Amino acid sequence: MEVTRRGFVQFLARGAGAVAAVGVAWKASASKLFHEVLPARSIAPGNQKWVMVIDLAKCDGCRDCTRACTAMHHIPPMQEWIKVFEVADNPAAGAYFLPRPCMQCDNPPCVRGCPVGATYKRSDGIVMQDDDRCIGCRNCIAQCPYSARSFNWGEPPHTPEELARPYSVEYNYPHRKGTVEKCIFCPEHLRAGKLPACASTCKMGAIYFGDELEDAVTNGKGETVQFTKIAKRGAGFRLMEELGTEPRVYYLPPAARKYPGPDEQKQAVSMAGMEHS
Amino acid sequence: MEPKVMEPREENLLRSMTQTSWRFYAWVGFLGTILLVGLVAFIQQLRHGLIVTGMRDQISWGIYITDFVFFIGISHAGTLISAILRVTNTGWRTPITRMAEAVTVFALCIGAPIVIIDMGRPDRMLNIFRYGRIQSPIIWDVLGVSTYLTGCILYFYIPMIPDLALLADRPEMSAWRRRFYRRLSLGWRNTAAQKKLLERAISTMAVFIIPLAVSVHTVVSWIFAMTLRPGWDSSIFGPYFVVGAIYSGAAAVIFSMYVLRRVYHLEDYIKPLHFRNLGLMLLSFSMLYLYFNINEYFTAGYKLQGMERTLLDRLFVGDYAVIFWTAQSVCVFIPLLIMLAVLGVKRYEHFTIPGMVFASGLVIVGAWAKRYIIIVPTLRSPFLPSGQRLPWEWTHYSPTWVEWSITAAAVAGFLMIYTLLSKVFPIVSIWETREGEVTETEPEAVPITVGAPSRWWKGGAVATSVLLGFLLLSSQSAQGATPPAKHPKPAAISVDWKVLPANTPSVTGSPDEQQPAAPRRVYWYAGRLFNPFSTSENMPPEEKTVAPVAIVATLHDPGGAPIGFKPLEFSLDSGFGTLSFGNRPTMADGRAQLTVRDRRYGTYPVKVSFRGDDEYAATSFQVRVNFGERPAPALPNVGVLITPYATSPVTVPFVLFYGAMWVVFAYVFGYLILWRMRKVRD
Numbered sequence: 039m040e041v042t043r044r045g046f047v048q049f050l051a052r053g054a055g056a057v058a059a060v061g062v063a064w065k066a067s068a069s070k071l072f073h074e075v076l077p078a079r080s081i082a083p084g085n086q087k088w089v090m091v092i093d094l095a096k097c098d099g100c101r102d103c104t105r106a107c108t109a110m111h112h113i114p115p116m117q118e119w120i121k122v123f124e125v126a127d128n129p130a131a132g133a134y135f136l137p138r139p140c141m142q143c144d145n146p147p148c149v150r151g152c153p154v155g156a157t158y159k160r161s162d163g164i165v166m167q168d169d170d171r172c173i174g175c176r177n178c179i180a181q182c183p184y185s186a187r188s189f190n191w192g193e194p195p196h197t198p199e200e201l202a203r204p205y206s207v208e209y210n211y212p213h214r215k216g217t218v219e220k221c222i223f224c225p226e227h228l229r230a231g232k233l234p235a236c237a238s239t240c241k242m243g244a245i246y247f248g249d250e251l252e253d254a255v256t257n258g259k260g261e262t263v264q265f266t267k268i269a270k271r272g273a274g275f276r277l278m279e280e281l282g283t284e285p286r287v288y289y290l291p292p293a294a295r296k297y298p299g300p301d302e303q304k305q306a307v308s309m310a311g312m313e314h315s
Numbered sequence: 316m317e318p319k320v321m322e323p324r325e326e327n328l329l330r331s332m333t334q335t336s337w338r339f340y341a342w343v344g345f346l347g348t349i350l351l352v353g354l355v356a357f358i359q360q361l362r363h364g365l366i367v368t369g370m371r372d373q374i375s376w377g378i379y380i381t382d383f384v385f386f387i388g389i390s391h392a393g394t395l396i397s398a399i400l401r402v403t404n405t406g407w408r409t410p411i412t413r414m415a416e417a418v419t420v421f422a423l424c425i426g427a428p429i430v431i432i433d434m435g436r437p438d439r440m441l442n443i444f445r446y447g448r449i450q451s452p453i454i455w456d457v458l459g460v461s462t463y464l465t466g467c468i469l470y471f472y473i474p475m476i477p478d479l480a481l482l483a484d485r486p487e488m489s490a491w492r493r494r495f496y497r498r499l500s501l502g503w504r505n506t507a508a509q510k511k512l513l514e515r516a517i518s519t520m521a522v523f524i525i526p527l528a529v530s531v532h533t534v535v536s537w538i539f540a541m542t543l544r545p546g547w548d549s550s551i552f553g554p555y556f557v558v559g560a561i562y563s564g565a566a567a568v569i570f571s572m573y574v575l576r577r578v579y580h581l582e583d584y585i586k587p588l589h590f591r592n593l594g595l596m597l598l599s600f601s602m603l604y605l606y607f608n609i610n611e612y613f614t615a616g617y618k619l620q621g622m623e624r625t626l627l628d629r630l631f632v633g634d635y636a637v638i639f640w641t642a643q644s645v646c647v648f649i650p651l652l653i654m655l656a657v658l659g660v661k662r663y664e665h666f667t668i669p670g671m672v673f674a675s676g677l678v679i680v681g682a683w684a685k686r687y688i689i690i691v692p693t694l695r696s697p698f699l700p701s702g703q704r705l706p707w708e709w710t711h712y713s714p715t716w717v718e719w720s721i722t723a724a725a726v727a728g729f730l731m732i733y734t735l736l737s738k739v740f741p742i743v744s745i746w747e748t749r750e751g752e753v754t755e756t757e758p759e760a761v762p763i764t765v766g767a768p769s770r771w772w773k774g775g776a777v778a779t780s781v782l783l784g785f786l787l788l789s790s791q792s793a794q795g796a797t798p799p800a801k802h803p804k805p806a807a808i809s810v811d812w813k814v815l816p817a818n819t820p821s822v823t824g825s826p827d828e829q830q831p832a833a834p835r836r837v838y839w840y841a842g843r844l845f846n847p848f849s850t851s852e853n854m855p856p857e858e859k860t861v862a863p864v865a866i867v868a869t870l871h872d873p874g875g876a877p878i879g880f881k882p883l884e885f886s887l888d889s890g891f892g893t894l895s896f897g898n899r900p901t902m903a904d905g906r907a908q909l910t911v912r913d914r915r916y917g918t919y920p921v922k923v924s925f926r927g928d929d930e931y932a933a934t935s936f937q938v939r940v941n942f943g944e945r946p947a948p949a950l951p952n953v954g955v956l957i958t959p960y961a962t963s964p965v966t967v968p969f970v971l972f973y974g975a976m977w978v979v980f981a982y983v984f985g986y987l988i989l990w991r992m993r994k995v996r997d
Contacts, residue, residue, distance in 0.1 A: 073960040076950065080959055085945050086890070116709060117372075123703055138699065144951035147543055153453035154446040159957050161948035173442050174365075174435020177453050179375040180694070183543040185701040189375060189435065192366030215364045216435030233891055247891065251945050253915040254889035262892030266914050278698060281543050284953050 082162030141285030353724020386426025392564025393419030646681025877905025
C-alpha cells in the first residue's frame, strides 16, 4: 500500500476521533459503572472523626493501657493491640516510651491491600476489621508500616465471657483462628459515649481521645483540651509522616518528661538491686 | 490418514510413552511418598492452624510465599522462550518447545495453589470472588495467574493437536488411549487449510503470551513492591522479578531437557546445539540478573537510609549473611563463571552439556534461596520491630517440618505431574520436528535473534470489550450525634452568639456559607491525579476556613442592671468532657465576650457561669451554639485506592489488559480451533 500524506492525516484524524469518542463514552458511563455511594457498613453510627493524641511526656511505660485493652477485647496471648515500645531514636536523646495503637490512617495501606475488603475505612475514621470475611492472606500485615496488626496463628484460647456474645466487628471477639486482628478504637465504647479502654485507663492522662470535628480531646483523668491547640502548641507529630499514611493518632513529643524513661528505670532497678546485695 | 512411516527417533519417542520400566515405578513411588508426607503436614496445618509453621506476627510470610514466587518464576521461561523462538521463527526450537511449555504449565499448576496453603482461612477462599477488590495486589495476582495458566494450557495444547491425531492412529497405543487421543485431537485431518488455521492460532498465542508472561511476574513483584517495607519499597521490583523469573525458568528448561534426554534417550532430538543456544541465553540472563542485583543493593547501600541500613547489615554481615552470600553465589556468581567457561572458552567446549546442567541446577536452587532472601529478611526488619517483650521464636523465622514437607511435596508434585504426563503426551513435538529443523545440519549458525516479522496481525481483528459487574449496596445516611438538650435555668446571665466573618477569604465561597459538603463520589477517592477525565465538579471540595464565633454574655442582677468587672467562665460540652475556655471579665456594661476560633463543627451547649462572690450568688446559663454544619459522612479524600468498590484508575487497566487476553483466548481456541477447524474444507 502506498503511504501518502493524505492517508497519514486521515489516520491521525481517525485516531483523534477514536480518542474523543472514548472520552465522551467514559464521561457518560463512569458514574454508572462505578458506585457513587458508600456501603452501609462504611458509614459510622455517628458523624464524627475520631482522633487520638498521645502525650509522650506523660507516658511512664506502665502498660496499663495494654492490659485494659487486652481485658476488654479478650485479646489472645502474644498479641498487643496497643503496644508500648521503648524507642531510642538517636544516641543523645535517650529512650522514651511510645504507646502504639492502630494509627487508623486516613490513607491506610492495609485497606488498600486487602483483597476482600475485610479491613475497611469507616466514615468516622476508624479502620475496621471484619473477621467474618478475612481470608488470612496477611497482606495487611505486610502492608502495615506500624506493625499494628496481629494474626491468630492457632486457635486462640477462649474464655466463657468472650464466647458469651456473638461476633461483632465493633468488638472483634470471639477470636477466630486464621484471621487478622487489630486495635479498632473500641467502637462499642464510643457508641455508648465512653472513651476507649486505653484512654480511660491511663492514670497518667497521657492518652487523649475525641472528635476532631468537636476540636476537643479528653483523657482518662477527665481533662478536656482543645485538640488543635495542644497539637499546635505541643508540636504534635504523627508517626512516619513521610510515608503518607495520614494517621489519626497524634503524638506530643517526649519533651521535659515527667517520669523516668526506660533506660533510667532500668538503671534505677539495677541500683536497687545493688543496694539489696 | 494412514500411519506414516516413522523415523527411528520417533519410534523411540513413542516407546517413551508406552513402555515403563521398574525405575519409573520406583520413581513414582518415591514421589508419592513425599507427596503423602506433604499431605499429612497439610492436614496437620488445617487442624491446628498456621501455628504449626515457623511464621509469626513479625515474619508473617515464609517459605510458602517463597515457593509461590519460585514456581511462578520457574513457569516463566518455558512459555516465554517458546514464544520468543516461535515469533522469531527460530529453526532449532522445534524439539524443545514442548518440554519448555510443559515446565511452564506444570510449575503454574503447583505455584498457584501454594497461596491457598499459605492462607489462614482456606475455607474462605471463595471470598476472593465474592468480595474481591481490584485495588489489591492479591487480586491482580489472582487475575494474572489464572489468565496466564489458561493461556499456557492453551499454548501447550494447541501445538500438540497434530501429534495427538498422529498418536490416535498408532497401533502400539491401546484402544482406550487411541480413543482419548482421537477425542483430544478435535477432528484434525492434517489438511493444508487446517494447518494454516493452526499456524495462525499458534502464532497469535505466541505473540500475546509474551506480554502476559511479563505482566504476571510484574504483578507478583507488586505484592511486595506495593508495600512500605524497607527492601521491598523499590521501583525496579517489576523488571527485577521478571528477569529473575526468566533466569530461573530458563535453567529449569535446560535441566528438564537434560533429564528427559537422559531418561528417554532423546539424543537424536536434543543436541549439544540446544544446550549451547539456551546456555547463551541463560548466560545473558545471569549477567542481566547480576546487574539488577547490583542496582538493587548498591542504591540502598549507598544511602543507608533508616531501616534499609538495618536490613543491609543483616544481609551483608548479620544473621542472614551466610544464606545471602550463598544464595548470591549459587544463583549468580558460580553459574556465571561455569557458563563463561563452557560457552566461551574453546578448550572447555566438550563440557558444554554437563557444565550447563550443573549451572542450571545451581541456578534453580539459588533462585529459591534468592526468593527467601528477598522475602524473609525484609519482614524481619520492619520500621517498628514488634519483637520487644516477645519470645525469640516470635520474632525470628525458622521453617518447621510442616513447611519443609509441604515445600518438598510441591517439588515432588511438580516432578510427579511431569513424570506422569510425559507418559501421556509426547514430550517432543513430532510434527514440528518433521518440518521445522532447518538448521540441524549446521550447528552454531543461529544465535538467538529478535525482530523477525510475525504474521499474527494479519489474522483478523481482535475485539476487546470487557464488562465488570458490581454488587449494589444501599447506603444509609448517618445521623449526627445530638447532645442532650438542656433547659436554661432562669438566671442572671444572658448569652448571645453570632458567627463573625472569617478573616481569611474562603476558597469555596462566602464565609457564612454553611451548607453541608456534598457526599463525595466514591470512585473519585482513588485520587484525582490518576483520572484523565476528572473535572472540578467531581473533585472533593476544599476545606473551608472556619468562621470564628463570638459569644457574648451579659451578667446582670434580677433587676436588669449590669454587673461589671466580674469573671465569667466559658465552657463547652464536648462528647467526652467539658472543654474550658477560661474566664473573661465583664466590662462596665456587664458584657463579656469570647471569640472562639477553633476548628469545630456542629452544635454544642456552651455554659457561661459565674462562680459567685460576696455580693452576688453563683449562677450559670447555657446556650446551644452552632459552630457550623458538620461535613457529611465520607471517607477521607486523601485515601488513595481505599474505596469499598472498584475504582476506575486501577480497574480499567487491569480489566482491559487481562480481558483482552481472554478475548484472544476465546478467538484462538473457541473460534479458530474449535469452530473453524471442524468446518474447514480443503
